[in-house]
Amino acid sequence: MHPGFLALLLVVTPMASFAITPKPLASYCEQPEVIIPNVPQDQVLNDLTGRLRHRGTQCWSRSLIRLSLVSQDAPPLRRQRNPTSDGHASAFAPLVIDQSRDQQRSTS
């Protein structure tokens, strides 16, 4: 077993609500979402930005989530651009399980 994998287990174990085995990757369509009507997008953006800056994410332990905002150009997540019906790429950047590397780890 790769030593890093054990470290990952140690991170995940205290979180009882999360299984160690990754769940199926949530598709774009399955992501939790909400639609807020009659509000400019910039206002939602500013509100969300401020909320996250000042209060952090409320659902999980702050010790496990260190959330700060950076520009949308930051590349922390592997991006996958999906073609859209109008021929443009969507800006959705899903979280991706890097299965190929996972397999490499398993076989190393």
Add this chain to the structure above:
Amino acid sequence: MADRQLVDQPPVAEPDGSGRQTLKNMRVQYVLSEARSGVRVEAALGIVSFPGSDHELIIDYTHGSANELRASLTRLAGRYGSPAVPLAPGAAEHEAAVKAAVGQVENGRSPQTFVFSEATDQLTRATISSFRPMVALANVPRTAQTGLPAGYALIQKVDVKADEAVVQALVGPTGPNMECGSPITVRLKSKRVGWSICGHTEGRVLG
């Protein structure tokens, strides 16, 4: 306006107690975009391990934490008053969704002859028949071995709502009882103008 993303800080190396630098972090990602009915806010949660290394691994916990994410989003929406009353999709939205889905059904295939059944609504029939051949299920040429020939796609479901749509089709060839075909599900989400393909699943049904 382009979709906008709020992402967390790139993960930072942390000592793991044994002197090694392990890298771990959880992140919540919000994506803001403009839907027909308002501003769509989506949330995803993942754990990143060994970022920036050859062993970088991002594990998606969005599915497993969907309830928590929804609760967070609901609280956010609650700051803006009453819940959304979605706009009913009009004929134009319905047509646009169906046309986008047809493109996905044919993805990588030659243009199909589409097959409708009694369950297929009139608007869908009119939309598809305006740019593709369309026949009733009863008029599909069948053989003893083939219920739906190659080049034919049976429309099984069209569900267009205010801000999301699902279209399901079965692409031939199938066995005589419609087994062994290629079922395709296309999911779409509304944009301020038009639709965005958000999911396309295709599988082979084993007979």
